[in-house]
Amino acid sequence: MRSVILVGRVSGVRADLVPDDLWERVAPLLPTAPERRLRHPGRLRVPDRTALAGVLYVLRTGVAWRDVPAETMGCSGVTAWRRLRDWTEAGVWPRLHAALLSELHRADLLDLDDCAVDGSHIRALKGGITSAPRPSTGPAPAPSTT
Numbered sequence: 001m002r003s004v005i006l007v008g009r010v011s012g013v014r015a016d017l018v019p020d021d022l023w024e025r026v027a028p029l030l031p032t033a034p035e036r037r038l039r040h041p042g043r044l045r046v047p048d049r050t051a052l053a054g055v056l057y058v059l060r061t062g063v064a065w066r067d068v069p070a071e072t073m074g075c076s077g078v079t080a081w082r083r084l085r086d087w088t089e090a091g092v093w094p095r096l097h098a099a100l101l102s103e104l105h106r107a108d109l110l111d112l113d114d115c116a117v118d119g120s121h122i123r124a125l126k127g128g129i130t131s132a133p134r135p136s137t138g139p140a141p142a143p144s145t146t
Contacts, residue, residue: 017053017060025099026052031090046075046083054080 030048054073058065058080068077087093104110 017056018049023049023052025103026092026096029092029095029099030087031092046079048083050074051080051083055084 027048033045033048036042036045050073054068054075054077057063057068057073058077063077065077065081068075068080070076073080101110
């Protein structure tokens with residue numbers, strides 16, 4: 001496990017994990033928090049910035065979700081994982097990616113001459129479209145015994 005240096009805190013959030021400029025880009029893309037029930041409201045919701053710090057902590061250190069230090073991060077790994085799941089279902093990450101690419105393009109800092117595309121997360125369909133004959137993958141016919 002890599003060691004992580006604690007640089008500072010911004011209202012309970014590690015400043016090195018969620019700097020202000022990153023938070024200003026991410027915050028508008030996050031879905032609104034659900035309303036608390038009046039009766040039996042449960043625990044207070046962990047702030048989104050704290051949960052994002054927990055997610056980024058896991059990504060930077062490679063620790064398991066259960067090993068996120070709640071005392072240091074301000075939330076448990078389970079809370080960070082659930083928030084990541086909710087944000088993924090809400091489509092936050094593709095919107096953030098598009099916003100960052102647009103920002104880089106406007107600043108003329110986007111250079112697509114050297115880029116790589118990784119398709120390891122996309123399902124590979126069997127077969128595909130081809131005009132070539134496909135070799136049989138079945139067992140070869142048994143030799144004649146007569």
